[in-house]
Amino acid sequence: MDKQKIALTIILFCFGIIITTQYHSHVSFSSDLGNLEQEELAVMARELTTQKRLLDSEINDLEKRLNEVADTNASSIVILENLRSDLVSLNKLNGTIEVKGPGVLITIEEEAPIIYTDLVKIVNELWNSGAEAIAVNDNRVTASSYFYQSDLTYQMTIDAVILDPPFVIKALGNPDVLKTGLELPGGIIDEFITYDIKPEITTIPELFIPASDKKIDFSYARAVQ
Amino acid sequence: MWIIPFIGLFIGAAIGYLLNIEIPAHLVKYFSVAFLAALDTIFGGIKSIQVGTFEPVFLITGFFTNMAVAGLFAYIGDGIGVDLYLAAVFAFGIRIFGNISKIRRNLICKYYKKECSRCNANPCEDDKNG
Incomplete structure (x- = not known):
């Protein structure tokens, strides 16, 4: 093997290390918000704000539904209990229970x-x-x-x-x-x-x-x- | 035996991948310029092998000094508010694509085994080994 190939092999070997290092660094760099441009951050902020608003309204809707369901439940429980006590009173009055x-x-x-x-x-x-x-x-x-x-x-x-x-x-x-x-x-x-x-x-x-x-x-x- | 340098590349890539070295975030920019310098040196080296002006010592020293200087320039440029970073990207970009096109022409000429006036014209005018 001549010197050319040896030299080229050495630098390509080094280059391999460099390219993967650069890849790793770039990946972690990109995922770091602090390194982003202001414009990118503004776009991201806007998108996140819109998303947050949507999710907030979804939360509101779901809470409303939850309340409705809970209300219906609670009132039906109350009605049921009233009916039950009414029934007991009537039974006592009519003499149908001991x-x-x-x-x-x-x-x-x-x-x-x-x-x-x-x-x-x-x-x-x-x-x-x-x-x-x-x-x-x-x-x-x-x-x-x-x-x-x-x-x-x-x-x-x-x-x-x-x-x-x-x-x-x-x-x-x-x-x-x-x-x-x-x-x-x-x-x-x-x-x-x-x-x-x-x-x-x-x-x-x-x-x-x-x-x-x-x-x-x-x-x-x-x-x- | 052209396969051996590429085996070297893959072994290096594998080692780099496994080592998982991370350049500190504030140096990534300069390292990317150094990376371009390395890429440029490699294509310059391949081209000089083709045209027969290859010098192993030039290649290896060029590889590391170009990287170091490119990174350093970008860093200094940031320090003094001049975007030498962009200049390096531009310059290396032109050189890399220039070298790639020369390599391509040389390969085509070699393949057709005919004298191509442009292939070996004034090889020493190019930067030796990047």
């Missing part, structure tokens, strides 16, 4: 000479004293409950269910208020005493009142809007 709580227990002994109107009076008085649920011999008294007494057998009924003595009336509510209401001077208990009937009234911290199994169907009554 309820428990403090209240009074009125026991009328077997021999007591009472008629069905006495039961009606007691129930009336209990409602009047703020009772929230009443049951007679574990028959729930509902809005459409009725008391009756057979003319022949003198058997009393509630909603056509025969009531056998002793009569146990459970009322759920403030026990003291209920008791006081019954024992008011000139009230139902006073009246009973006249007939020598002595109902036993006890306040109970936790009473269970069963649900009514009556179904309420409305065929005629329609809601007035």
Whole structure:
């Protein structure tokens, strides 16, 4: 190999190193913002600003949608909860669910000479004293409950269910208020005493009142809007 | 045996690539001028081999001094506010393309093996070895 080739090989070898070094340096140089021309930077800034504005408006849109979705969700949850509590209230009112709580227990002994109107009076008085649920011999008294007494057998009924003595009336509510209401001077208990009937009234911290199994169907009554 | 210098080029490129040397950002500009000087020297060297005026010592010394001086000039130019950088790019650009065209003509002449009056005309007027 002659000198020419050796020399050329040497410088081409060096040139190879130089060209790759230049390449590496240029790549890192170009990616460094500080080395860019002002015009280039201005163009870049403008493009980035436009992009930022677009992205900002996208963020706004998405946030708005998120809020909408969250609102819809929240309001439907609130509605659902309201409906649920309404349903529970209505169930309690209609006697379609078992309820428990403090209240009074009125026991009328077997021999007591009472008629069905006495039961009606007691129930009336209990409602009047703020009772929230009443049951007679574990028959729930509902809005459409009725008391009756057979003319022949003198058997009393509630909603056509025969009531056998002793009569146990459970009322759920403030026990003291209920008791006081019954024992008011000139009230139902006073009246009973006249007939020598002595109902036993006890306040109970936790009473269970069963649900009514009556179904309420409305065929005629329609809601007035 | 023209392949050997190119093997040298590829080995050098591979080494440079693997070494991954980075010139500091403020020197990249001057290094790029030095790079042009190197390119010019190489084409000048190839041309001088073709025309038979090749001197290995000239080539190698020219290669490094041209690079150093080109880089230095660009640097000084920046310092004194004269764009010697652009002058170097311009000058080297002309020389490189001039040398390339001479190399091309020489190759064509050699290929056709005929006397070409322009091929070997006054070879010593050109800068020897870049």
